[in-house]
Amino acid sequence: MNNGDNNNSLELTRELVKSGARSAEQIASEYLGRINASGDNCFISVLDAMAQARDIDDKARSGFDGKLLGAVVAIKDNMRYIGSVTTCGSAILTDKDTEDCEVVKRLKAAGAVIVGKTNMDEFAMGSSNATSAYGNVLNPLDRTRVPGGSSGGSAAAVASGLCMAALGSDTGGSIRQPASYCGVVGLKPTLGSIDGSGMYALSQDMDQIGPITKTVDENRLMFEVLSGKAMEKAEVKGLTVGLVREFEHWYTEDTKRVIQRAKEVLSSIGCRFVEVSLPSADAAFATYRALGNTQSANNLRNIGTAQERTDKLGIEVKKRILIGEYVLAHPEIAERAKRVKNKIISEFAKAFNLCDIIVSPSAPSVAFKFTDDRNNKEIVYSDIFTQPPSIAGLPALSVPCVKGESGLPIGVQLVGKKNAENVLFEIGKLFE
Amino acid sequence: MLMTRQEFESLIIKANLNDADNDELFAITAQAIASLETLKLYDGESNE
Numbered sequence: 303m304n305n306g307d308n309n310n311s312l313e314l315t316r317e318l319v320k321s322g323a324r325s326a327e328q329i330a331s332e333y334l335g336r337i338n339a340s341g342d343n344c345f346i347s348v349l350d351a352m353a354q355a356r357d358i359d360d361k362a363r364s365g366f367d368g369k370l371l372g373a374v375v376a377i378k379d380n381m382r383y384i385g386s387v388t389t390c391g392s393a394i395l396t397d398k399d400t401e402d403c404e405v406v407k408r409l410k411a412a413g414a415v416i417v418g419k420t421n422m423d424e425f426a427m428g429s430s431n432a433t434s435a436y437g438n439v440l441n442p443l444d445r446t447r448v449p450g451g452s453s454g455g456s457a458a459a460v461a462s463g464l465c466m467a468a469l470g471s472d473t474g475g476s477i478r479q480p481a482s483y484c485g486v487v488g489l490k491p492t493l494g495s496i497d498g499s500g501m502y503a504l505s506q507d508m509d510q511i512g513p514i515t516k517t518v519d520e521n522r523l524m525f526e527v528l529s530g531k532a533m534e535k536a537e538v539k540g541l542t543v544g545l546v547r548e549f550e551h552w553y554t555e556d557t558k559r560v561i562q563r564a565k566e567v568l569s570s571i572g573c574r575f576v577e578v579s580l581p582s583a584d585a586a587f588a589t590y591r592a593l594g595n596t597q598s599a600n601n602l603r604n605i606g607t608a609q610e611r612t613d614k615l616g617i618e619v620k621k622r623i624l625i626g627e628y629v630l631a632h633p634e635i636a637e638r639a640k641r642v643k644n645k646i647i648s649e650f651a652k653a654f655n656l657c658d659i660i661v662s663p664s665a666p667s668v669a670f671k672f673t674d675d676r677n678n679k680e681i682v683y684s685d686i687f688t689q690p691p692s693i694a695g696l697p698a699l700s701v702p703c704v705k706g707e708s709g710l711p712i713g714v715q716l717v718g719k720k721n722a723e724n725v726l727f728e729i730g731k732l733f734e
Numbered sequence: 735m736l737m738t739r740q741e742f743e744s745l746i747i748k749a750n751l752n753d754a755d756n757d758e759l760f761a762i763t764a765q766a767i768a769s770l771e772t773l774k775l776y777d778g779e780s781n782e
Contacts, residue, residue: 585773611750617758620756628763631744639773
């Protein structure tokens with residue numbers, strides 16, 4: 303769809319369908335054609351989009367309106383949609399869903415056409431989408447590279463115009479890191495701000511559904527629909543911006559440019575920069591590993607027989623289940639991880655006494671190649687900047703910021719105080 | 735934190751898997767479990 307001067311394809315679609323200038327069916331048909339023609343493996347399944355679109359057209363003719371009227375939206379394949387198999391990117395799940403998850407209900411109520419379910423790392427365990435039982439998703443910006451993960455199918459689908467918006471889920475960076483790799487906008491909202499009922503849980507203490515879009519305005523609209531909250535306009539001129547001292551040793555030439563660009567953009571509206579400290583930030587990875595995998599082991603315990611689990615679960619999932627079992631057998635590790643988690647939360651609280659938002663790169667590098675050595679530091683720790691805010695339950699928005707190696711994008715991560723998504727959207731727009 | 739092969743085999747049973755002979759899985763799991771040692775540094779127990 304040609305958006306002209308409007309950078310919100312969702313609002314434009316609503317106007318077109320409402321006025322009768324275009325039908326939801328015509329629009330859905332165009333997107334289905336693109337999905338069928340795409341070779342990037344973004345989708346695991348395509349849904350009954352034409353039937354949904356015809357239903358929306360009928361309702362629109364009878365006066366129905368919704369914020370997402372006729373909008374073509376994809377959901378990650380860990381979210382239940384009635385009549386579909388929610389695979390979680392795994393070969394072990396084959397049963398059809400008997401009801402919609404909460405976010406699907408909200409999308410439908412807003413008039414969206416849910417076009418399909420996107421590919422993902424198996425059970426959301428990964429940062430490359432390469433652990434999916436349904437094959438690799440290709441990054442549309444460079445098909446020799448990963449799209450990121452675990453919501454890689456959602457980010458790649460938005461980047462290549464196969465949907466107007468997509469839902470991802472983020473436990474330690476699974477929306478923001480693929481958004482950074484694919485050059486799109488991804489929000490990990492405040493923990494609990496969007497109802498995750500009906501989604502397969504990875505780690506329910508950190509899992510958060512959020513939107514992936516091409517623009518910040520689209521992201522804000524999606525968040526409003528999904529959370530039921532109206533975003534009030536925030537005054538962002540003159541804010542104090544925190545830069546994390548402990549992140550600096552991770553910076554490369556590319557990610558230093560993210561910080562430089564952030565300084566240029568935010569200085570232009572009178573923001574000032576202060577150094578803040580998160581001394582335990584580098585422990586976020588181990589904290590996430592201990593606490594998250596314990597919940598994963600419990601969540602997956604009753605899925606399949608021993609032989610089915612052995613044959614059908616991938617090695618990354620098995621590894622994480624075993625880590626979880628190990629921590630369950632050594633409760634002192636979980637206790638230690640909980641104390642470190644509380645330290646991270648406390649350090650963020652202290653940091654936010656000094657600043658209004660915290661800025662960092664979203665990822666330590668551009669998207670890596672499928673053939674790159676997975677022991678590379680930037681790959682092993684690709685969530686290094688995104689995990690600390692996840693552990694603290696804070697909202698964080700990734701917006702494309704600079705071009706790094708090979709001209710590929712790296713996002714800037716904007717971390718806010720709890721429920722300050724409106725501030726992140728206002729700041730995020732400045733980078734577009 | 736070091737995971738022995740015997741402990742790995744015990745975890746495999748708890749996890750309802752038949753992968754006791756899977757050397758690759760043992761290696762990557764042992765490496766991941768060793769990384770949990772990091773927590774001690776940040777929990778103020780590095781001198782234990």
